[in-house]
Amino acid sequence: MYNETTHDGEGAHSDHDHHGPAKGLMRWVTTTNHKDIGTLYLWLSFTMLLYGGSMAMVIRLELFQPGLQWVEPHFFNQMTTMHGLVMVFGAIMPAFVGLANWLIPMMIGAPDMALPRMNNWSFWILPFAFTMLASTTLMESGAPAFGWTFYAPLSTTFAPDSTDFFIFAVHLMGISSVMGAINVIATILNMRAPGMTLMKMPLFVWTWLITAYLLIAVMPVLAGAVTMMLTDRHFGTSFFDAAGGGDPVMFQHIFWFFGHPEVYIMILPAFGVISAIIPTFARKPLFGYSSMVYATASIAILSFMVWAHHMFTTGMPVAGELYFMYATILISVPTGVKVFNWVTTMWKGSMTFETPMLWALGFIVMFTIGGLSGLMLGVAPVDTQYHDTYFVVAHFHYVLVTGALYSIIAAFYYWVPKWTGHMYDERLGKIHFWWSTIAVNVLFFPQHFLGLAGMPRRIPDYSLQFAEFNMISSIGGFAFGLAQVFFLYIVIKTIKGGEKATDRVWEGATGLEFEHLSSPPPYHSFNEAPPVK
Amino acid sequence: MNKSALKLAIIPLLMFGFGFALVPLYDVFCDITGLNGKTGRVEASEINADLVDRSRTIEVRFLANTNTGLPWSFEPLVKKMQVHPGQVYEAVYRVRSASDNKTMGQAVPSVSPGLAAQHFNKTECFCFTQQELEGRETRDMPIQFIVDTDISADIEQITLSYTFFSVDQG
Ligand code: HEM
Numbered sequence: 001m002y003n004e005t006t007h008d009g010e011g012a013h014s015d016h017d018h019h020g021p022a023k024g025l026m027r028w029v030t031t032t033n034h035k036d037i038g039t040l041y042l043w044l045s046f047t048m049l050l051y052g053g054s055m056a057m058v059i060r061l062e063l064f065q066p067g068l069q070w071v072e073p074h075f076f077n078q079m080t081t082m083h084g085l086v087m088v089f090g091a092i093m094p095a096f097v098g099l100a101n102w103l104i105p106m107m108i109g110a111p112d113m114a115l116p117r118m119n120n121w122s123f124w125i126l127p128f129a130f131t132m133l134a135s136t137t138l139m140e141s142g143a144p145a146f147g148w149t150f151y152a153p154l155s156t157t158f159a160p161d162s163t164d165f166f167i168f169a170v171h172l173m174g175i176s177s178v179m180g181a182i183n184v185i186a187t188i189l190n191m192r193a194p195g196m197t198l199m200k201m202p203l204f205v206w207t208w209l210i211t212a213y214l215l216i217a218v219m220p221v222l223a224g225a226v227t228m229m230l231t232d233r234h235f236g237t238s239f240f241d242a243a244g245g246g247d248p249v250m251f252q253h254i255f256w257f258f259g260h261p262e263v264y265i266m267i268l269p270a271f272g273v274i275s276a277i278i279p280t281f282a283r284k285p286l287f288g289y290s291s292m293v294y295a296t297a298s299i300a301i302l303s304f305m306v307w308a309h310h311m312f313t314t315g316m317p318v319a320g321e322l323y324f325m326y327a328t329i330l331i332s333v334p335t336g337v338k339v340f341n342w343v344t345t346m347w348k349g350s351m352t353f354e355t356p357m358l359w360a361l362g363f364i365v366m367f368t369i370g371g372l373s374g375l376m377l378g379v380a381p382v383d384t385q386y387h388d389t390y391f392v393v394a395h396f397h398y399v400l401v402t403g404a405l406y407s408i409i410a411a412f413y414y415w416v417p418k419w420t421g422h423m424y425d426e427r428l429g430k431i432h433f434w435w436s437t438i439a440v441n442v443l444f445f446p447q448h449f450l451g452l453a454g455m456p457r458r459i460p461d462y463s464l465q466f467a468e469f470n471m472i473s474s475i476g477g478f479a480f481g482l483a484q485v486f487f488l489y490i491v492i493k494t495i496k497g498g499e500k501a502t503d504r505v506w507e508g509a510t511g512l513e514f515e516h517l518s519s520p521p522p523y524h525s526f527n528e529a530p531p532v533k
Numbered sequence: 534m535n536k537s538a539l540k541l542a543i544i545p546l547l548m549f550g551f552g553f554a555l556v557p558l559y560d561v562f563c564d565i566t567g568l569n570g571k572t573g574r575v576e577a578s579e580i581n582a583d584l585v586d587r588s589r590t591i592e593v594r595f596l597a598n599t600n601t602g603l604p605w606s607f608e609p610l611v612k613k614m615q616v617h618p619g620q621v622y623e624a625v626y627r628v629r630s631a632s633d634n635k636t637m638g639q640a641v642p643s644v645s646p647g648l649a650a651q652h653f654n655k656t657e658c659f660c661f662t663q664q665e666l667e668g669r670e671t672r673d674m675p676i677q678f679i680v681d682t683d684i685s686a687d688i689e690q691i692t693l694s695y696t697f698f699s700v701d702q703g
Pocket residue numbers: 149263264266267309310328329331332335370371372373374375376377378379383386387388392395396399400403404
């Protein structure tokens with residue numbers, strides 16, 4: 001795919017030590033190059049986005065009208081479960097790892113990642129994990145149908161046989177993430193160019209450093225949870241079985257001890273992306289750099305102390321509810337600091353609105369909507385009403401789709417000219433933005449109303465008063481899905497060709513990758529460390 | 534560089550262990566706080582009969598359930614009792630097996646309101662061990678319990694609920 005373009009790129013920095021990539025398919029299998037591996041991750045993520053998206057289309061199709069018209073309830077449950085798992089572990093997380101691979105070495109002036117062979121392993125485990133997960137759909141018992149949160153005893157006593165494949169797939173994803181995270185930390189701590197002190201690092205690097213620590217802290221807890229499921233299912237333990245002295249509620253505690261930091265794993269790198277894009281197009285340095293670093297760190301630390309806000313309705317004592325409520329609301333303070341800093345960066349800037357900036361602005365506005373609904377959910381007494389309704393669905397889709405996914409798309413438009421040496425088609429990029437943004441709000445905004453009116457989540461059929469909003473939501477869903485197929489076309493078109501990008505790419509761009517590398521960068525960049533001011 | 538990777542690898546290993554450590558921690562936490570409706574257990578010899586608080590009367594209600602997969606019927610012989618804190622009482626549950634074969638069950642107690650749980654102690658209970666019934670057997674199972682004298686004055690009623698779960702013989 002990138003064969004030719006990376007070769008051309010040698011031009012600017014041509015040097016006899018620079019070896020180009022190997023030829024053919026084996027290049028991708030055996031590669032230890034951070035750019036190749038970044039590309040592989042990004043393609044895996046896009047594939048998973050379309051796969052998970054097609055399941056979302058089945059869900060919205062069934063919910064288009066009340067009654068059961070297209071799929072059986074059991075199959076519907078398999079769709080919601082697999083959609084959630086594929087999007088979280090297959091689309092969002094690998095996309096950020098792909099961005100980390102491409103960008104971190106170029107941003108800190110390193111030749112590659114610290115552990116290139118392990119890097120190859122981290123990636124190549126994933127296609128096996130997802131093939132295994134996807135194959136459960138074809139099994140006699142059907143795919144797992146207990147929701148992406150796989151609460152016991154649904155996932156233990158009452159789970160389909162295919163659950164063991166799910167467990168093994170989760171183990172593999174966990175191993176891949178932990179290896180990837182160790183690589184990121186080792187790279188950032190050991191391979192920075194002289195002069196690149198921690199407090200000079202671009203925020204994307206900072207947010208990834210903190211995310212990597214979150215990953216190595218909580219992915220093993222997830223691995224522990226699925227291991228307990230496995231032994232409960234087959235080896236006579238009763239971690240989650242009341243009959244043997246266990247407790248299903250404990251499953252939720254363990255899951256959310258992983259789960260809440262996990263949602264920040266999916267959003268902290270997004271903060272880094274937005275903190276790179278906004279200053280470029282406002283032509284002003286980022287406002288409050290160090291407060292951004294401290295805000296990121298405090299969000300990460302606090303994220304370990306709020307997990308039970310997902311469990312307000314399990315019958316906690318009032319003291320517990322109050323503690324988790326205040327701790328949850330406390331997290332919105334550092335999050336607010338970030339939004340404030342982005343807005344202040346734009347204040348009196350000379351702004352232009354190229355496609356990456358549009359996606360970044362879309363992120364700020366709509367992520368904030370998601371943060372506000374999160375705040376409402378964090379208020380324990382009202383969560384009793386909102387819990388397990390479409391309001392929660394609306395909340396996490398605003399933070400994950402118009403938050404995490406928007407930042408990934410913004411990052412693509414922002415750095416793809418650097419990666420390929422080709423400008424994307426600006427007109428198509430803008431169409432993609434407006435099409436997606438209108439569609440996504442038609443899709444998810446009405447779900448707030450559905451939730452407030454009491455429509456439960458994870459159901460294939462609903463009572464008649466919910467019909468109109470569901471139909472509107474489904475129409476938005478189909479339009480949003482189609483917009484991402486259009487995005488695929490834009491991506492391929494950009495890789496194949498396009499107006500030649502300058503080395504700086506954007507007038508206001510800063511950072512080593514824009515100031516010291518050609519577009520596209522040589523296959524091995526920064527064999528000699530660049531000067532850092 | 535590989536050294537720092539190995540050092541980092543210790544963190545996930547510890548955290549994997551921590552995931553499992555959450556299990557006993559959770560039980561200890563529930564024990565100390567009395568959350569989760571887990572009841573206490575005391576030895577009959579520890580009870581001081583002089584401490585009975587006759588000025589207070591609390592109603593204790595008894596509930597009984599069997600979980601799916603266990604062909605037993607299970608009910609308390611008395612549905613409720615008026616008790617004084619500090620005094621030992623006995624209540625009896627009757628279990629009937631509808632199976633022709635030997636079956637085994639484990640009863641799991643739960644007390645509500647949750648805050649009463651740590652003040653609700655049992656000196657004897659069929660829930661301390663697994664119970665085995667012969668085919669079609671009927672058996673009366675007693676519990677002895679005592680409500681602490683220092684239980685909060687707000688609590689006027691306590692519900693004690695047992696669920697019998699099937700235990701796989703294997
Ligand atoms: C201001 C910050 C936030 C607050 C106060 C907040 C609060 C909450 C609360 C209280 C719930 C549980 C609702 C319920 O089940 O009744 C929830 C669910 C959720 N949140 Fe957030 N949230 C915030 C930000 C985020 C972010 C940044 C993400 C991800 C990028 C996220 C992802 C999720 C997900 C995936 C769920 C649903 C989990 C499930 O049950 O399937 N949230 N949030």
